[in-house]
Each structure stands twice: as structure tokens, then as C-alpha cells.
Amino acid sequence: MATMSQTWTIFTVVIGLKYPEKSCAIWSSHGPVVQRGTSFTVYCTFNCKCKGSMYSDHPPTLQSHNVFNSTTIYFNVTNITKNRTYSCRCKCPSPLDPCGLDISAGYLLERPENISCIYKVKDNESGVVSCTWNRGRDTFLRNSSKLCVRTVSKSHADTEFNVSSRGTDFPSASFTVTSSVQLISVWVLAQNPLGSQVSIPINYTLSDIAMPSTPALGQPECSSRECIVKVELPVKAQHLEIQYRTEAQTWTSSPDSGVQMSSVQVRSISSLEPYMLYHFRARSKFSSGLWSQWSANISSWTQEEAPAKELDVWYAELTSDSKSRVYWKELNISTARGKIIEYNVSVYSQNSGLVFVNKESISADARDYSVPFCTDCEVTVWARNSKGLSPPARIKTHHTKAKSTQFVPPQDVVRQVTADNHSVTISWRKHDTAPLHSAYVLEWYPEGHKLEELRWIRLGRKDNHAVITDIKPCECYEGAVYVLNNESSVSRTRFTVSTLESAPEVGPSVQETIEGNKVKVTWTEIPTGQRGGCVTNYTIYLENDSGELRQSHAIPASKRMHTIKDLSPASYSLWMTASTAKGEGPECQKVKFFIQRDPTIPPTSVCSRRPDRVVSGVCVPMFSIKAEVCEQQLWVYFQCVMLDDVPDPANSKWAQQCTQEKGKMNLQLPPSNSSVTEEEEEPILVDVEELPKQSSDICTLTLSPQTSRSPESELATLAYPLTTYIKSFSHDSDSSDHTQTSLDTNTTVGYISSHGPENMDEEYQEEEEEEFVEMLGFFPSHNIFTEPLEFGGKLTLNTVKIDCSDIFQNS
Structure with a gap:
């Protein structure tokens, strides 16, 4: 009893724990x-x-x-x-x-509807009936449904049974029937906690819903145009359908030729393309009922044939290395009809009949070939696969310009960028008078990369536009529209195009080379990614050392060098910019350089072209504090003394005064003035007295001042040897207002001053003499007088005629 009491106690505790109050x-x-x-x-x-x-x-x-x-x-x-x-x-x-x-x-259940059943025949003895239906809206409750079936056979009574459904979203049920069953009746019973629903019964004749089992395909055996397909049928059927297609095509059905008694059917699929990968599938059907499901796809390649079409060939002339390059496009798979294993190229001269290249073999990866540059060469290109060669594609390496007016270049070429900025439409005005066999070719390539990225499109004579794609934004493309006549006569119109164009991001890289008084400027192209599009021009700016902009030069975009001439000695700064249609880019880094004076050029000499003022042929040295400036202009001044027509000096005022009194010349010295004037309105008259000839190398001039200021200013007789040359400044000439006599470096030099010798500081005179002696180093040391200078008899200009031509012998 104690044991039982303990057991009941434990049971009570367990019950209390499991079912709490x-x-x-x-x-x-x-x-x-x-x-x-x-x-x-x-x-x-x-x-x-x-x-x-x-x-x-x-x-x-x-x-x-x-x-x-x-x-x-x-x-x-x-x-x-x-x-x-x-x-x-x-x-x-x-x-x-x-x-x-x-x-x-x-929710309450809706009545099931749309019952559909299929009889899948497995063999000649039995098959499986599969039914599906629509259960209606979701009730948000636990539902259950079952398929109720009644069968009617040839020799048996009606049979009823239920089949539970599978799935909730798309309920279905399957059951097996024998080949003796002819009719079936089906309905659906659905239930949930709120109630139940029964569908309307559906009656089927099994032959109407009979479906053969899925066929099985064997591996096809193919030639270049035909494939033999084997089909295995699990049950005997009266119809067989085989479909085929390539990867890019839709399914095509082969003609149905009926099913033979054998379970393995053989079908021939013809009208196929060479060297194509074809996919095949099959299905079967009884004399009535439904088609079977499609078999799994089986694939096979057709065999190769020789290429059916010639290559699309174009060319590019390379004038730099006297060669041309011929390009071709890869054939598509339908025209190649096989795997291209190589290309063959021949080069033939039509005029000379010479064959430069005879079917040279080129790699299958190649797309161009370099040929000699000649005006009459014809290039022929073939593509080869395992079955043979393509038709020949011919092109001339140098197109001659058409003489006929029917082949004028395409007019009004227009570039229109599309909205997506990745394609451009090129249009032109075509000529209706062009022959029927003419055609257009549109080519384009990134600027400067014609050889690497040349692309083209061939068009008919009726075409007047084309769309080019794969245009990179902010990159310049060059191109041309050609009109052809049998690949021989051609005219073209060039164009440039760019999308999303902007001003250049940087300036070009500049390098200068100084050559005397000119500078040669060279520059490199801006990197492609920083040009902003098509560069229209470059601009060179030149600035002197004082910050003044001296020059600007606009240079075409095709140039890479420009020379700036006639620069004066000074320091300069130079820089460049590049421009597109959208504007001018930033400046490049400034380059500084210095133009030096040429030490080989002597000081400038000028000769007056006014014979009525100065002695003809007398050259006057020009002395300046900044000698280098004068020397730079030396050649300009020297040209004045090398005249083709020398004016007659006999008509000058000086010559007329010399003839008034034989052997004398009056040089009037104006009164001395404390300040030196740069211009003198009155001439200085000096009396020249002819003296007996002392020597063949010495002549004497007597100078008589108009007013005597001091004993030192009295008449002086100067004896001097022949000088290297005499340079005279006439008061009325355009050159200067002073009269000076310059001597050899080994002679005593005397100055005739219009201001009087007494007003000249000794210090100033000594400094001026030293300067004058130093300046003589610029002049030639040989004698410029063709004859000794003699003052005998009547003074005429023929006596003092000077030949300055020797001065320029060493210039």
C-alpha cells in the first residue's frame, strides 16, 4: 500500500505540472x-x-x-x-x-474549377492520369482537397476512388489506369473549418487526352548542308516533329514524313548552312490526343565549305615610308563557312605586268598588310579555310583622282551627334548623275591613329548618310567620305568630329631653338585624354623683358613647328595655347630666351640718297652709345651705299660752291655757344687754299674761320696723309648735322667743330678721340679710295670721287 500511495502522489505531481490550474x-x-x-x-x-x-x-x-x-x-x-x-x-x-x-x-472556400487532366501513356499496358485545378482565392485557413474519380472500362463496372491533392498554390493529383479504361469522370472536394465545396464533374475520353512519352534523340551526323537525326520512341506514335535552330535563330520545324513501324526513327534535316552549330529537339503524338513534351536538346556542327564571299578591303596611303597598307574585315561565320586558317595576298603592277607579291601567306589573326607604294599596283586578298579560298577581293593601293564631273567629292558633309554621345550620324549630299556602279565609302579613326584603328563602311550610290558608333567622348576623330568607281577613281571630302567637346585641359609642351635673330618653336601634341576634342589651332605668344606682348601667331592644328624672325637683341618670354571649337585652353609653361647681337657685323654706315646735300659716295660711320643696336641694323644701312643708280653729285650745293673760287672753300664757323645744338640751319663755310703739291701722299687744307676768337683759332695749315675714308655730315642732309674727318689709326685726327675749338674741353676732346679710335675697329682697314686724293687745279667731284664697294667685300 505504501508503494501504491507513493505512485499516486508522483502521478498527482506530474499532472499538476503538466496541467497547471x-x-x-x-x-x-x-x-x-x-x-x-x-x-x-x-x-x-x-x-x-x-x-x-x-x-x-x-x-x-x-x-x-x-x-x-x-x-x-x-x-x-x-x-x-x-x-x-x-x-x-x-x-x-x-x-x-x-x-x-x-x-x-x-473566408469560406470557393468552388474548385478549371479541372484539366492528361493521360501520359507509358507503354501499351498502362498510363498515368494527372489532373490539376484552380482552388480559388486564399481562405487564410487550413484547407484540404481530394480528387474523386470514376472510371468506365470495356469489361469492368464503374470504379470510384479518391486521390489526395499535393500542393496548396497549384493543387494536383495523379492516378494510374490500365489500357482497358476508356472513359473517366473526375471532380474535386475541398474543405476548411468554415465549410466545404464540390466542383462540377468533368468527363474525359482517354484517347482525347492521351500523350506519348518524351522521345530520346541520338547524336546527329552532319555534312555541310544536312544532318541525319535518330529518334527513339518509347511507344508507337503516328506523328513526329523535329525542330532545329542556330544560337541566334528561332526554332524551325522539319517536314513531317510520317512514322514508321520501328521504335527508332531516322530523319534527314536539309537546307542547313555550312560550319554552323545546330540544336535539335523532337516530340511525338498519337493519331489523336496531345503532343508529347519536347526532348532534351542535342547539338552538332555542320562541316565546312570554301568561303562564299570576298573580303571587305580598304587601304591607307603611307607617304612617310613610301608604302601603303591594305586592311580587311573578318568574315562573319555565315560567309566564312569554316574556320579561317590564313589569308593570301598578291600585289600586281597593271602597267608593267610585274608581280611584286605572289599569294603570300598571312596569319589568320592579321587584318592588314603593307605593300609598296605605286600608282598602278593592284592588291588581291583571299581568305582560306580547310575547304578552299574565298572569291578574290581587289583594290588599288593608290586611287587616281576622277576626271569626270560625275565623281565630284560629296558635298555638304554634316556631323550630327546623337543624344547618348556615343554615336555620330554623318550625312552628305549625293549626286543623282553618278553611274550605277559607283559607291560610297565612309572611313573614320581616332586622330593620329589611322594605322591602328582605321574603320570603314561601304554604302550604295543611293545612300546619303551613315551612323558610326563606339565614339569615345572628348576624343577627336578624323574621317572622310569617298565616292568610288570600280575601286579606281575616287574623290573624297574630309571631316573631323568629337562628342562632349570642351576646351583643352593643358597647353602643348614647347621647345625653342635660337638661330641668330630668329627662334624656331617646336611643340608636341597634347595627350589624347586632355585635348577636349578636335584641336582647331595653336597660338604662340611672345613677350619682351618689359612685359609687353610683342606678337601672337595663330598656327594650324596640323603644324608642329613655327619660326619667328627678325627679333631685336633682348630677353623674351614665349608660351603657347591650344584651342578647340569650345574655346582656348590654358597656357603652357613659359619659356625664356635671349637674342644676342651678332659680333661679326661692323658698325652701321649710311649714305645719303640726296646728292644736293652731301658728296656722293662718302660713307659716314654711325657712332652710338649702344653700339649693338646699331650693328643689328647694319645691313639695312649698308644697302643704301650699294645703289644700282648713283645720283649725280655735280648738282649738289657743295659742288656748286667749290666751283665759285678755284682751290678755295669757305667754311664759316658760327659763333661759339656754350650749349651744343643738334641742328644747324646755316652751312659752315671753310676757305680752302690750293698749295703746291708736296707729296703724293699729303694734301693741305686752309681753314679760315669767319670770326677769329683767339690766336689758337687762326687759320691753320693741316698736312695729313690719305685717310682710310672720309665720312661727311651735311647740315642739310638727312643723316647728321656734323662734319668730321676720320683718319687711320696711325694718323693725327683733327675735328672741325661748328661750335669752335675753344669751347671744347680738353678732357672731353681726349675722351671723344679715344672713343673714335676704338670705334675704328669696326671698319675695314684697307684703302677705299681708288686713286690718291689730290687738290690740283679746279676742284671737281671727280677729283674726290670715292669707291665704297670694297667696304662690303668682307661683309
Whole structure:
């Protein structure tokens, strides 16, 4: 008894743990499952006297309940739309668990409809019937359905059975029938907690829904135009359909020639293309019923044939290395008819009949060939596969300009960029008078990369536009539109095009080379990615050391060198910019250089072209503090003394005064003035007295000042040897206002000053003499007088005629 008592105690404890005592009981006026949109009441009765409360959902939310009596409360639920949970709580003297209730809300079932059944014949003995149907809308409740079947056979009574459905979204059921069954009737029974529904029965004749099993294909055996396909049929069928296609085509059905008695059917698929990968599939059907499912795809290649079409060939002339380059496009798979293993090239001279290249073999990866540059050479290109050569493609390496007016270049070439900025439409005005066999070729390539990226399109005579694609933004493309006549006569119109164009991002890289008084400027192209499009021109700016902009030069975009001439000695700064149609880019880094004077050029000499003012042929040295400036202009001044027509000096005023009194010349010295004037309006008259000849190398001049200022200013007799040359400044000439006599470096030099010798500082005279001696180093040391200078008899200009031509012998 003790043992049994212990057992009951343990059982009581276990029961207490498994089913704890609740503090209340909860229920619904419509049960735990209700239809959506329904209103009902939830009641809660407590097991002890306490103040209870009602909650809803998770986490629990306190609801405003109503009191039914001292132990029961209730809550009215209105128009429920989803599953809900309700619970009640109260504080009893002993701790008890709250009570709860789950309410499921859903819809009534709809009647199943659209029942469809297929009879899949496995063999001649049996088959499987598979049916599907539409269960209707979702009820949000647990549903169940089953298929009810009644069969009618030739020798058996009706049989009924049920098949459970599989799946909830698309329910279906399958069952096996023998070959003796002829008719079936099927319907669906569906249920959920709110009720049940039954579909309308559907009757089938099995021969109407019979479907053969899926055929199996063997590996096809193919020639270049035909494939033999073997099909294995699990059951005998009356119809067989085979379809084929390439990767880029749609399915094509072969003609149905009927099914033979054998379970393995052989079909020939013809009208195929050479060297194509074809995919095949098959299906079968009884005399009535449904087509079987498609078999798995089987693939096979047709064999090769020789290429069917000539290559698309174009050319580019390379004048730099006296060669041309011929290009060709790869044949597409339909025209290649096989794998291209090589290309053959021949070069033939039509005029001389010489064959420069005879079917040279080129790699299958090549797309161009360099040939000698000649005006009458014809290049022929073939493509070869394992079965033979393509038709020949011929082109001349140098197109001659057409003489006929029918082949004028295309007019009004227009570039129109598309909205996506990755393609450009090139259009032109065509000529209706062009012959029927003429054609257009449009070529284009990135600027400067014609050999690497040349592309082209061939068009008919009626075409007047073409779209070119794969245009990179902000990159310049060059191109041309050609009109051809039998690949021989050609005219063309060039163009440039760019998309998303902008001003250049940088300036060109500049390098200068100084050559005397000129500078040669060379520059390199801006990197492709920084040009912003097509460069229209370059601009060179030149600035002197004082910051003054001296020159600007606009240079065409095709040039890479420019020479700036006739620059004076000075310091300069030079820089460049590049421009596109959208504007001028930034300056490049400035380059500084210096133009030096040429030390080999002697000081400048000028000869007056006015014979009425100075002695003809007398050269006057020009002395300046900045000798280098004068020397730069030396050649300009020297040209004046090398005249083709020398004016007659006999008409000058000086010559007329010399003839008034034989052997004398009056040089009037004006009164001395403290300040030196640069211009003298009155001539200086000097009396020249002829003296007996003392020597062949010495002559004497008597100078008589008009007014004597001091004993030192009295008449002086100067004896001097022949000088290297005499340079005279006439007061009325355009050159200067002073008269000076310059001597050899080994002679005593005397100056005739219009201001009087007494006003010249000794210091100033010594400095001037030293300067004069130093300046003589610029002049030639040989004698410029063709005859000794003698003053005998009447003074004429023939006597003092000077030949200055020797001065320029070493210039």
C-alpha cells in the first residue's frame, strides 16, 4: 500500500505540472474560427473573486471590457480582419496562470474549377492520369482537397476512388489506369473549418487526352548542308516533329514524313548552312490526343565549305615610308563557312605586268598588310579555310583622282551627334548623275591613329548618310567620305568630329631653338585624354623683358613647328595655347630666351640718297652709345651705299660752291655757344687754299674761320696723309648735322667743330678721340679710295670721287 500511495502522489505531481490550474475560463460566442468581417463577443469567467482585466494580441494590450456579473467580464469584437489572440488576468489569493484564446479569421472556400487532366501513356499496358485545378482565392485557413474519380472500362463496372491533392498554390493529383479504361469522370472536394465545396464533374475520353512519352534523340551526323537525326520512341506514335535552330535563330520545324513501324526513327534535316552549330529537339503524338513534351536538346556542327564571299578591303596611303597598307574585315561565320586558317595576298603592277607579291601567306589573326607604294599596283586578298579560298577581293593601293564631273567629292558633309554621345550620324549630299556602279565609302579613326584603328563602311550610290558608333567622348576623330568607281577613281571630302567637346585641359609642351635673330618653336601634341576634342589651332605668344606682348601667331592644328624672325637683341618670354571649337585652353609653361647681337657685323654706315646735300659716295660711320643696336641694323644701312643708280653729285650745293673760287672753300664757323645744338640751319663755310703739291701722299687744307676768337683759332695749315675714308655730315642732309674727318689709326685726327675749338674741353676732346679710335675697329682697314686724293687745279667731284664697294667685300 505504501508503494501504491507513493505512485499516486508522483502521478498527482506530474499532472499538476503538466496541467497547471488556470485563473479563468475564456470562450467566444462564434467559436475559435470565424469568418472575416464578423462581429462577436469574447467572455472570461474567473475562478476566484477578483478584479479581472482583458488583453488582446502580442504583446498583450489592455482592452476596455464590460462586466457581465461578479465573476464574468466580456469584450465585443467588431468586424475582425485577421487572426487575433485574447487573454484574461486577475489576482487570486493563490497564484494562478492567466487564460487565453486564439481566434482564426478567414473566408469560406470557393468552388474548385478549371479541372484539366492528361493521360501520359507509358507503354501499351498502362498510363498515368494527372489532373490539376484552380482552388480559388486564399481562405487564410487550413484547407484540404481530394480528387474523386470514376472510371468506365470495356469489361469492368464503374470504379470510384479518391486521390489526395499535393500542393496548396497549384493543387494536383495523379492516378494510374490500365489500357482497358476508356472513359473517366473526375471532380474535386475541398474543405476548411468554415465549410466545404464540390466542383462540377468533368468527363474525359482517354484517347482525347492521351500523350506519348518524351522521345530520346541520338547524336546527329552532319555534312555541310544536312544532318541525319535518330529518334527513339518509347511507344508507337503516328506523328513526329523535329525542330532545329542556330544560337541566334528561332526554332524551325522539319517536314513531317510520317512514322514508321520501328521504335527508332531516322530523319534527314536539309537546307542547313555550312560550319554552323545546330540544336535539335523532337516530340511525338498519337493519331489523336496531345503532343508529347519536347526532348532534351542535342547539338552538332555542320562541316565546312570554301568561303562564299570576298573580303571587305580598304587601304591607307603611307607617304612617310613610301608604302601603303591594305586592311580587311573578318568574315562573319555565315560567309566564312569554316574556320579561317590564313589569308593570301598578291600585289600586281597593271602597267608593267610585274608581280611584286605572289599569294603570300598571312596569319589568320592579321587584318592588314603593307605593300609598296605605286600608282598602278593592284592588291588581291583571299581568305582560306580547310575547304578552299574565298572569291578574290581587289583594290588599288593608290586611287587616281576622277576626271569626270560625275565623281565630284560629296558635298555638304554634316556631323550630327546623337543624344547618348556615343554615336555620330554623318550625312552628305549625293549626286543623282553618278553611274550605277559607283559607291560610297565612309572611313573614320581616332586622330593620329589611322594605322591602328582605321574603320570603314561601304554604302550604295543611293545612300546619303551613315551612323558610326563606339565614339569615345572628348576624343577627336578624323574621317572622310569617298565616292568610288570600280575601286579606281575616287574623290573624297574630309571631316573631323568629337562628342562632349570642351576646351583643352593643358597647353602643348614647347621647345625653342635660337638661330641668330630668329627662334624656331617646336611643340608636341597634347595627350589624347586632355585635348577636349578636335584641336582647331595653336597660338604662340611672345613677350619682351618689359612685359609687353610683342606678337601672337595663330598656327594650324596640323603644324608642329613655327619660326619667328627678325627679333631685336633682348630677353623674351614665349608660351603657347591650344584651342578647340569650345574655346582656348590654358597656357603652357613659359619659356625664356635671349637674342644676342651678332659680333661679326661692323658698325652701321649710311649714305645719303640726296646728292644736293652731301658728296656722293662718302660713307659716314654711325657712332652710338649702344653700339649693338646699331650693328643689328647694319645691313639695312649698308644697302643704301650699294645703289644700282648713283645720283649725280655735280648738282649738289657743295659742288656748286667749290666751283665759285678755284682751290678755295669757305667754311664759316658760327659763333661759339656754350650749349651744343643738334641742328644747324646755316652751312659752315671753310676757305680752302690750293698749295703746291708736296707729296703724293699729303694734301693741305686752309681753314679760315669767319670770326677769329683767339690766336689758337687762326687759320691753320693741316698736312695729313690719305685717310682710310672720309665720312661727311651735311647740315642739310638727312643723316647728321656734323662734319668730321676720320683718319687711320696711325694718323693725327683733327675735328672741325661748328661750335669752335675753344669751347671744347680738353678732357672731353681726349675722351671723344679715344672713343673714335676704338670705334675704328669696326671698319675695314684697307684703302677705299681708288686713286690718291689730290687738290690740283679746279676742284671737281671727280677729283674726290670715292669707291665704297670694297667696304662690303668682307661683309
